[in-house]
Amino acid sequence: MDIMAAGRTYAFPDNQTLDEARPWWMEQSAGQTVVALDGQEIIESAKMGPNRPGRGQHIATASFLVHPQHQGRGVGRAFGEYVIHWARREGYRGIQFNAVVGANHPAAYLWQSLRLEIMGTVPEVFDHPDEGFVGLHVMYQCLR
Structure with a gap:
């Protein structure tokens, strides 16, 4: 929730509760939501x-949250690779991220290094x- 509260990467309402955010984050059937743990602590979803x-x-999308204390450790890259592999395996023709904040330079760099292109801003x-x-x-x- 720290990432959401910071307001730097997602356009969520201020002061949103976990119960209010949960339906948006927990993907329904045909998709999935995954987490990475460090012991009992969730470090990414x-x-x-x-x-x-x-x-x-026929086009996939994804959203990512990395706990601020665990950024820069490769967890985001591992999840990015997982999502692209998952989308290919599920038969999607491409993957599109609809709203990568332009000021979020580490995310834009990461996605470009995984071969996503900025189609427009x-x-x-x-x-x-x-x-x-x-x-x-x-x-x-394109995943074809």
């Missing part, structure tokens, strides 16, 4: 599934607590 229903369900649509209004990248990788 990822959710993945179809980007859109119906005629958009929608300007000033995310109200970053430190940098003001910044863009959101739409990123994509």
